[in-house]
Structure formats: structure tokens, C-alpha cells
Amino acid sequence: MTAVTDPESGFARAVYLIVASIPAGRVCAYGRVAALAGYPRHARHVGKLMARLPAGSSLPWYRVVRADGRLPVGMRQQQLLVSEDVAITGERVSLRRYGWPD
DNA sequence: GCTCTGACGAAGT
DNA sequence: AACTTCGCCAGAG
Numbered sequence: 329m330t331a332v333t334d335p336e337s338g339f340a341r342a343v344y345l346i347v348a349s350i351p352a353g354r355v356c357a358y359g360r361v362a363a364l365a366g367y368p369r370h371a372r373h374v375g376k377l378m379a380r381l382p383a384g385s386s387l388p389w390y391r392v393v394r395a396d397g398r399l400p401v402g403m404r405q406q407q408l409l410v411s412e413d414v415a416i417t418g419e420r421v422s423l424r425r426y427g428w429p430d
Numbered sequence: 431g432c433t434c435t436g437a438c439g440a441a442g443t
Numbered sequence: 444a445a446c447t448t449c450g451c452c453a454g455a456g
Binding site: 331367369376 | 450451452
Binding site for chain 1: 436437438439440
């Protein structure tokens with residue numbers, strides 16, 4: 329039984345698929361991704377997996393944000409989102425407008 | 431087994 | 444709306 333935080337685990341692979349399916353111009357919260365993967369209350373582990381992604385990964389990790397709309401990573405993430413026409417107001421994105429899935 | 435830590439979340443003040 | 448406190452689950456030491 330592989331650990332959930334292991335990139336090879338079923339949880340990790342489910343997370344990757346979900347993140348990969350977030351449409352451009354939309355965002356999804358860590359807890360939301362975890363729940364969709366079938367593991368409620370595992371938001372932190374989603375964060376762990378994102379943090380361990382190799383630089384240059386094709387996964388749109390920057391579309392994953394905190395439940396309150398804050399961006400955990402900073403300017404780099406903000407820039408990538410803005411390039412997809414996601415408005416950032418005062419360090420936060422509106423989940424009401426850009427949250428996915430509806 | 432215990433404490434600390436973390437790209438988190440929710441509730442209370 | 445900003446800040447604090449507490450709950451959460453695994454990994455590391």
C-alpha cells in the first residue's frame with residue numbers, strides 16, 4: 329500500500345488528473361481537488377504533491393489556490409493566472425467567478 | 431509514541 | 444475585512 333503522498337499512489341494520480349482537467353481561466357481549491365479525488369480533508373496533501381512537482385511539469389499547478397482565493401506561491405503564480413485572464417484583486421482571486429467546477 | 435511542520439480549511443473574534 | 448485558534452492527515456526526527 330503506497331502512501332497517499334507518494335507521487336505513484338492512487339491518490340496522487342487522481343489529483344494529477346483532476347488538476348490537469350481544470351480549464352484555462354479557472355481555478356480550484358486544494359480541498360476541492362482532494363474531495364474530487366475521493367479524499368476529503370486531505371487538502372494539505374494536495375499541497376504537498378503540488379510542491380513536489382518537478383519544475384517544468386505540464387500540470388497547471390498554478391490553477392490550484394487556497395479556499396479563500398489566496399495564492400500560496402506568489403507573483404509567479406499570479407502572473408500565470410493573469411495571462412489566462414483571471415483577475416487578481418488584492419492578492420486574491422474570486423472563487424465565485426473563476427472557481428471550478430461550478 | 432510524541433512533537434513539529436506543511437503550496438490547507440473553517441470558525442470565531 | 445484582518446487575525447487568531449483549532450482541526451485535519453502524513454512524514455520526519
